[in-house]
Amino acid sequence: MPHMLIIGGTRGLGRVVARLAAEAGQQVSVIGRREPAEVDRKLSGVRHWVTDIQDRSALATALGSVLAERGRLSYLVFCQRYRGSGDSWTGEIDITLDLTKSVIEGVEDQFATDGDKAIVVVSSVFGDFVGEGQALSYHVAKAGLNQMMRYYAVNLGRKGVRVNGVTPFTFLKEESRDFYLKNQALHDLYRRITPLGRMATAEDSARVIAFLCSPAAGFVNGQNIYVDGGLSLVWPETLARNLQAL
Numbered sequence: 001m002p003h004m005l006i007i008g009g010t011r012g013l014g015r016v017v018a019r020l021a022a023e024a025g026q027q028v029s030v031i032g033r034r035e036p037a038e039v040d041r042k043l044s045g046v047r048h049w050v051t052d053i054q055d056r057s058a059l060a061t062a063l064g065s066v067l068a069e070r071g072r073l074s075y076l077v078f079c080q081r082y083r084g085s086g087d088s089w090t091g092e093i094d095i096t097l098d099l100t101k102s103v104i105e106g107v108e109d110q111f112a113t114d115g116d117k118a119i120v121v122v123s124s125v126f127g128d129f130v131g132e133g134q135a136l137s138y139h140v141a142k143a144g145l146n147q148m149m150r151y152y153a154v155n156l157g158r159k160g161v162r163v164n165g166v167t168p169f170t171f172l173k174e175e176s177r178d179f180y181l182k183n184q185a186l187h188d189l190y191r192r193i194t195p196l197g198r199m200a201t202a203e204d205s206a207r208v209i210a211f212l213c214s215p216a217a218g219f220v221n222g223q224n225i226y227v228d229g230g231l232s233l234v235w236p237e238t239l240a241r242n243l244q245a246l
Contacts, residue, residue, distance in 0.1 A: 003027045003073050005066060008080030010034045012173050016206040017077055022046045029066045063106060072112045075213040078121045089137040096141035111161055116215040118162040121149050125167055146224055153222030162221040164212045169228035171200035193239055195230035
């Protein structure tokens, strides 16, 4: 049975990734800072380790427990985000880059000896573009994460471990669904500018992660897959003209 470890899987996208993996019959281990919802505790094959992931000693202990109790890994998925109130530069670099590097290098020899093996990092459009609502630290950390993904794709590929990234656009998730659905003007805007004519959901990105964490993606390595309904393909001037009806 494949064993997936998710870093940051008790809310948002990570939570959906855990559910889909469990439904597909995988053994799922989740390390996160928050207690899981009661419904998630009841998912067959899923176990949670509530850990302060900023505490590297506690994180190492949790990783050791996961491996000792549930065995070697098939898949490793990074969904963690910095949500602290301190210095954002230090926090973003620590949680997005240092933690990812620390975990990968701590478990790279703990993957299964046979079968499909993969790592997926969840990035952001702000790793490639500059936008409002996020600080410089977030932009730089996500850009660094994209390059880290490519580096490990080359250097872990020889060990049979594929490494890829997923970059979602703004999407509906349980924690934000009501905000967008009650803000009709904003919801309509997203549907208008997206070529597929709707907002994304957490399931859209989770299904791409599920694909990358499967033998079906057995020769996909070093790719950052955009899950944006084609929005990134539209020239900004075209968007502006259409929105202004010019």
